[in-house]
Amino acid sequence: MFSIVLNIIGTLLHLYVTARLYSIDAIRSRIPARAWIVGALLVWLVYFAGVRIGDEALDWRWWPGQFALTWLGILFVMALPLLAADLLTGFGFWWRAHAQKVRASAAIAGLLLAAFALFQGMRAPVIVEQEVVLKNLPQALDGTVIVAVSDIHLGAQRRSAWLARRVEQINALQPAAVLMLGDQVEDNPVGEAQLAPTLRALDAPLGVWAVTGNHEFYGDAETTVREFEEGGVRWLRDRQVELAPGLVLAGIEDIGAAMRRGGSLTGGLARTLSTPGGTATILMSHIPAGAVIDEARARGVDLMLSGHTHGGQIWPFSYAVQSRFPKYIGAHDIAGMTLYVTRGAGSWGPRMRLWQPGEIIKLTLRAPR
Template identity: 40%
Template sequence: MAVVGLALLAVVVLALLVLVHRYVWRRFVGDTTAPGSPLRRAGTVAVYVLPLLSVGALVSGRAGAPFWLQRVLAWPGYLWLAALLYLTLALLAGEAVRPLLRRALERRAGAAAPEAAPGAAPSGDAASPGSSGSSVVTEAPPAPAPAVPAGASALAAPSRRLFVARTVGGAAAVAGLGTTAYGTYGVLRGPRVKRVTVPLARLPRSAHGFRIAVVSDIHLGPVLGRAHTRRIVDTVNRTQPDLIAVVGDLVDGTVADLGPAAEPLAGLRSRHGAFFVTGNHEYYSGAAPWVEHVRELGLHPLENARVEIAGFDLAGVNDVAGESEGQGPDFGRALGDRDRSRAAVLMAHQPVVIDEAVEHGVDLQLSGHTHGGQLWPGNYIAELSNPTVAGLERYGDTQLYVTRGAGAWGPPVRVGAPSDITVVELASKQA
């Protein structure tokens, strides 16, 4: 039954993509270009090639394609997915403008049509027929002015339709592509630093002001590589944190392909070191080799484990995706035998494990995974499966902080959910 359900879902998604591409082609190409024109041919080719590149970008990694081919497909394929979203949204908004613009042009055309010219009366008096020796002289009436066709000073009906189509299509193209370009710039520029203060009831005065740099969802892959890692490391180090928490989804690919891209992580600097827990994408990429590789780079993996830091316990659990490999989260192992008089900070990639964190007396859970929705209106979809999409919220005696992440999955684009590295400053209520 599960296989049948997935097959039906795939058919629905495929049909939806076909319909969306057909709609985009009609509005951008069919309505605005002449049949047989070079522009129409180019637009028609693009509407077939671009979705194929997107499918290639999505499946090439899972299919084991060479990494160079993944990189070739990734940029155009993933960018088109983001562009398609915002072009479609812009066109749908334009549907409301289209009839208003058409009616405005029709009113202008009607106002330009002159009133009908009245029949001209003879000018001048005719001579009396009885007058002798004089001829009858009658001035011929002036010829009526030629009628001006309706809309001659405006656009003819076919031209109006073309004008409306090109105006709305052009505005939608500027809005959709501009939004995609700005969102791409935001990712490539690198994450910005966010600062949050979190008071913890059990935190001793000696740990007041302890700063944790929270980094998640870096997503090294065929698009974001070594330069992206270098930007993140430099940004983290500038904050001079006491501890660095890397909470999953570091990579989208194997150590063989992405090991060099991850190497700058060896440059992370903090007083108490850098710690790492797995995310769901590590299990798609080979979690065990990546855990060993980050250890070689100087990070400390917390695989359902706990360490004592100055004034509190730092625990980490594996991601729930590891359950399929028998390596899922084990809260009893990570937190079961700890001294509950001490504050506990938990690193867990997905916010959905907050209930277990509350049950085990965690004071603060640090998570990522959601990307804050990444592409608006994706935040509304993320809310359906995550208790918190971004920011700080309280669940009983446990607080949950979710970072939007430092990278991007799929399209290297963020709209309405800027990437961040968060410096969480712990505050003692005894201070």
Template identity: 30%
Template structure:
């Protein structure tokens, strides 16, 4: 945690320093304005810690105000930085073009003032758009045809939610909207592939009855994500159990003789565990190859030895970057295709963009989703 905080403050602080000097170059403000900006920037850098501290002390309204201001600023800052880099690349391209064609293109370059205000405008416009995109939840639909599904079953509908991040930023109103969308699909089963929760749970008791109202006939199942650990694993597990989720922690479950479910813990929840979890491949190998096997796993990582032992893996975690172009960075760590992808030995992977938001209440080119998976027998 110390290393994480040190890295966070170093990177986030450097971003603020970059913006400060860009603003000073463009606006040439005096010492008083500089001092006010420095104070604001310092508060924004330490604000995630302030949110956590106020939550721990039960100051939920204060935590919510700080979080909404500081995390919105975080998204805006990232967009400004990205747009500024795009401007620098544009100016560099003009220099390269001038050398290649032996012509001067310097008149088209964006100097200090427009090079500051244009990214500022782009960041502001995208932030406003992204605020509304984050609230426009889509129902993504996929159909899986399998010879393992009993012919007598016309179809089996599974709805996946992932990365809802209930907490100080995503509250009762958003959950209500998500549940309305899920209920409208009339699913046979609902699964949560991690990060249902985000933060301290003291103020989330009001969410439990809402989740209890969701009663698909074949049940609700969940696996842990890394944020359940950050929220406090035992409290998070208790919350999910009260909400009537059956939590699969390196466990299997047979569902009405139709399919087998396998759920594995997120690696974050295993680090402090004294009990060694069974290997994913061992869980899968013990199941019948004649029944459809659905693997729930928070992070979109496929174990090569598991290929052929499951039919469909459902994952989340990456949010498709949440704010473009952050997806370019997440793809370095998780180089998988978003949505449905086919893999060797008749195994498939579906990676959800996530249902909620983490940090900034903004999404850009990565709209939130619930996923409707319809499994039908091969005729």
């Protein structure tokens, strides 16, 4: 069903963008109609095949799948200014003397936007620093650095070599602990011998900890868990640990399946945390669902860390994401609890981001003054 939807949307966008581009005199006067149609048809066939083949395999089938996702992203971004130009000119019936210039300018803007989105999606994630006061944090832990990373989506697009560069970024921050907030994989286990040594290179005295995201369960989640465990990653699946004296780290299993089925979203949290106990508590929950946020605050969590939303990834999808998750990006004060929702280090679908790049979060914990 998902591939059918992608084919319909991609086909409509492809027809619209290629037709509007060929209506520009500078293009139509230089390229024969037959050549344009044949070229557009060939590109569409590759897109159609790529959607059907998918992007999971790492043999020759990898590139058409990647092309399909990237082409879909480019078409969407280019369609935005082209549609704006059509609305402004009444699809060429208004401002006829200027319609060509407006449409040509929109095409150039679309190309620039697509190039920028590709750059933002492929560049290294930026480091975002945040200080967080935990009301029960012991003075001895004041200044403790925690690094959080989410939505790396290892798979066909990103492999262990990409992760190794992120490990270098993280180690440069000298974290006491590294927290992986879910969607470590695109869906299937990574299946690379280099993964374990790459993960073991993370230098964090208080450990590397992870929770599951929805994408782990699109493939063989238990094999993925074992792969990361071989690299020294410890999973918090509806359980908590004492990260250091006076500091608790808790993590809950992903709630994506429960959201799809209409089940309880807070059962795992209830099993993991009791009522407030006067101990500084950090909670990892991949999806920033409202029910989980409210329950976490009620159970005395000081800092809740989530991902999943990608910050909308490609504008204007951010508005749709925000309608589902009102606290969809950045830091929020929830009646004394700090919620931080990261836009993630990787991406899903097209390797594009509009407007902001991926991020890795450096959190400096502060005790009350």
